[in-house]
Amino acid sequence: MGEKITSIRINEEIWKKAKILAIIEGITLKSLIEDALITVIEGDxxxxxxxxxxxxxxxxxxxxxxxxxxxxxxxxxxxxxVELVKEGRGD
Incomplete structure (x- = not known):
């Protein structure tokens, strides 16, 4: 599958958090964004x-x-x- 080169404007705080999450997950920011988009599209x-x-x-x-x-x-x-919780557990 081909790739599309594009640019977007994004909230700076979201961008920073995404970069940090990508580092924590050990993946590229590109992969993180693609995974997020795939999740939203598949969910829809x-x-x-x-x-x-x-x-x-x-x-x-x-x-x-x-x-x-x-x-x-x-x-x-x-x-x-408490009664509702017990009822749900079969108590």
């Missing part, structure tokens, strides 16, 4: 197969609810947290 392809892609409008509504201090997916139960 998998999500599309299951037709589970989130609609942007829904995500924005949930984010707005969180900003207002609401908990959109709050689970309400009569049981205590």
């Amino acid at each position: 392809e998998i999500a599309r197969k299951f037709k589970r892609t989130a609609k942007r409008g829904v995500l924005e509504k949930l984010k707005e609810a969180r900003r207002r201090g609401l908990l959109p997916f709050q689970i309400i139960s009569e049981k205590t947290a």
